[in-house]
Amino acid sequence: MTNAPQPFGIRKTALRKMPDYFLGSFFAMGCPCEVLIESADQRLAQRLLLVVRDEAWRIEAKWSRYLKSSLVQKINHQPEKTHTLDEETRAIVDYGQTLWQISEGRFDITSGVYRRVWSFDGTARIPSEAQIDEIRSLVGWHQVVWIDGSLTLQPEMQIDFGGLGKEYAVDACCRKITEHSTVSCLVNFGGDCAVTSAPVHRAGWTLGIESIVCTGSAVHNIELRSGGVATSGNVHRFVLHKGKRLSHVIDARTGWPISDAPQTVTVQSSSCMEAGALATLACLQGKRAEHFLIEEAPYWIQW
Amino acid sequence: MQLNKKKSIAAVIATATASLMSQAIAADNNDKRWEIDTSVLYYGEQDDRIEDVSFATRIAREFEDGRQLTFGLTVDSLTGATPTGAVELNQPQTFTRPSARGQYVTAPGTLPLDDSFKDSRTAGYVSWSQPFGDNWAYSAGFSFSTEYDYQHLGVNGSVSRELNNNNTTLSAGFAYAQDEWDPEGGVPNPLSELAGVGNQSNKSNANPEKTVVDLLFGVTQVINERMIAQLNYSYSKSDDYLNDPYKFLTVLDTSGQPVSGPGGLFSYRFENRPDERTKHSLFAKLKTFIGGGALDTSYRYLTDDWGINSHTLDFRYRFNLNEQNYVEPHIRYYVQGQADFYMPNLSASLPIPVEASADYRLGDFNATTIGVKFGHKFDGGSEISARIEWYQQDGEAKLHSVSGSNADVFPDLDAVIFQLSYRFRI
Incomplete structure (x- = not known):
């Protein structure tokens, strides 16, 4: 009766009753994850929480670059082998390719290897030009063979879906919820969010954009009724170089941080995925970030 | 762009x-929502004792919201010989077959085995499970099996409740089974003597029944991300005809020699067991993720009012060799104490006891299983696995009321188990 095999990696999942909604929380993809459910039905809330959690864990298990058994590790383990990808992974690789094209190579799903020399821990550890040069040869979507769902990298190259996977998971979870219920939910994975539908008992789900100056306080509140919000950039990750704070946003073409990039760019759009893509591309424009975003979508930039 | x-x-x-x-x-x-498991299993005992080849299929279909339908079918083919309960003697022994239509002779110094053992068995079950209410789920099922001389029908059900955000599961279950014997040659009168060819005066044509009620209460607790603990208590009560109609005991005098019985045979008496049995068992299992693999450790204690106490200790460690392949060594140790009425033989000089059985499965023994399983996962999600295990049963039994005899007459058993399984989804 309880002999069903249970997966490992079980993390505490909690559901709390709030004044007029349920707050479900769990941990996935390296960040706290929440789902806010506009309902008084605890049973429903519990069910939706588990739906969201299982979907998030499914995507994490498949695409995390940290999990041993993930598809991404499998590819990175044997980069020069031709891997035939499943439909979902094909779709996100295609998406990464599109962003690579429209960012003219600044965004690149093969750029994760720069992490070997850049550690954004607030110290002044700057890699040498030679170190970066060495890594740079391992980066570049143009070196990849990507034909009809089959991916072949060059030796030692790697891919990851950082900057895509979490946003994708938020939207995927929202879609999963709508398969089960029509109640309004806000899915929030470490600040990247989307709603399933407009809430009934309030104007919108209130999101605070966290201040980079004063952690924990909001510089702006968004009333989210549809679509998603995502933030690119991170307050707590930077390096100091010649007295200047270098952003953690690396230009995949050079291996160097984008100069004069905003500290954070928050974008609201019709989905979390779109918001995330716009925010990431804007950051990669450096000081032209704002110029890039004007007319594209509602945005909030902190320099 | x-x-x-x-x-x-x-x-x-x-x-x-x-x-x-x-x-x-x-x-x-x-x-893909249909999950299909198929397997073929070979079980073979040493010295041409029992051989069993079985084909099993399990089909599970999951629906929305966790509702699930599972059904399974197993077809077994058993051949070989099984100990009758009679002890080996230093002279030939003649036995009448259960049908009373023939006889067979066991050579001196050989364990008497009934070699007419041949049967095929078909068993199946259907089970439905479904969540309901706040964090509850139930399951209901039906099972049957049919073989030449034995029929089983059963129903079962369970409810479980998730607590603490699914970190705790409480469950309670019951099962009721009604089985019926139709033994070859009829049902022997308990403790009556094995008769000669054509003589069925000590057998009746009744179809005796056996009923079994099982209750189970369990709790499963997620301790942390690397550990799950499970504790179950179960109660089982069997009633009515609990004998094995083919088993008997040799009657020996105090010098260890057989005495003569009807039809020119030695004296052998059919066994008799109590018509009621109550078992209590406690089962604890710890699943831990350790050293890159999953370790299952379990212990079961069982005690019943027949006087049998048993302990089972089981370890399995599943280790992923790489993305596709895993290996799972398995060790199991089992030890049991004999039933109060177990005796390898009856004594000619003592009154016949009310209950007696020489069935080795009720004796003092221990058993060790050592095995290993290899599995390979294909890219599409299907999985093939092969398991091989060695089973060794070692017991001890001294002849009852025979002076000067210290020999161990327990029929030890060695067996090998080989299983090939394939799981896929459509």
Whole structure:
């Protein structure tokens, strides 16, 4: 009766009753994850929480670059082998390719290897030009063979879906919820969010954009009724170089941080995925970030 | 695409996102929901004792919201010989077959085995499980099996309750079974003597029944991300005809020699067991993720009012060799104390006891299983595995009321188990 095999990696999942909604929380993809459910039905809330959690864990298990058994590790383990990808992974690789094209190579799903020399821990550890040069040869979507769902990298190259996977998971979870219920939910994975539908008992789900100056306080509140919000950039990750704070946003073409990039760019759009893509591309424009975003979508930039 | 055509960028991203999400929906709808497990198992005992080849299929279909239908079918083919309960003697022994239509002779110094053992068995079950209410789930099922001389029908049900955000599961279950014997040659009168060919005066044509009620209460607790503990208590009560109609005991005098019985045979008496048996068992299992693999450790204690106490200790360690392959060594140790009425033989000089059985499965013994399983996962999600195990049963039994005899007459058993399984989804 309880002999069903249970997966490992079980993390505490909690559901709390709030004044007029349920707050479900769990941990996935390296960040706290929440789902806010506009309902008084605890049973429903519990069910939706588990739906969201299982979907998030499914995507994490498949695409995390940290999990041993993930598809991404499998590819990175044997980069020069031709891997035939499943439909979902094909779709996100295609998406990464599109962003690579429209960012003219600044965004690149093969750029994760720069992490070997850049550690954004607030110290002044700057890699040498030679170190970066060495890594740079391992980066570049143009070196990849990507034909009809089959991916072949060059030796030692790697891919990851950082900057895509979490946003994708938020939207995927929202879609999963709508398969089960029509109640309004806000899915929030470490600040990247989307709603399933407009809430009934309030104007919108209130999101605070966290201040980079004063952690924990909001510089702006968004009333989210549809679509998603995502933030690119991170307050707590930077390096100091010649007295200047270098952003953690690396230009995949050079291996160097984008100069004069905003500290954070928050974008609201019709989905979390779109918001995330716009925010990431804007950051990669450096000081032209704002110029890039004007007319594209509602945005909030902190320099 | 140029960045300065920025008007189009949001549109390009919107199109790409729409395409991504529709791909995801397509991939999701492709989820294969029929899970099919098939396996073939060979079980073989040493010295041409029992051999069993069995084919099993389990089919599970999962529906929305966790509802699940499972059914399974097993077909077994058993051949070989099984100990009758009679002890080996230093002279030939003649036995009448259960049908009373013939006899067979066991050579001196050989364990008497009934070699007419041949049967095929078909067993199946259907089970439905479904969540309900706040964090509850129930399951209900039906089982049957049929073989030449034995029929089983059973129903079962369980409820479980998730607590503490699914970190705790409480469950309670019951099962009721009604079985019926139709033994070859009829049902022997308890403790009556094995008769000669054509003589069925000590057998009746009744079809005796056996009923079994099982209750189970369990709790499963997630301790942390690397550990799950499970504790079950179960109660089982069997009633009515609990004998094995083919087993008997040799009657020996105090010098260890057989005495003569009817029809020119030695004296052998059919066994008799109590018509009621109550078992209590406690089962504890700890699943831990350790050293890169999953270790299952379990212990079961069982005690019953027949006087049998048993302990089972079981270890399995599943270790992934790489993405596709895993290996799972398995060790199991079992020890039991004999039933109060177990005796390898009856004594000619003592009154016949009310209950007696020489069935080795009720004696003092221990058993060790050592095995290993190899599994390979294919890219599409199907999995093939092969398991091989050695089973060794070692017991001890001294002849009852025979002076000067210290020999161990327990029929030890060695067996090998080989299983090949394939699991896939459609």
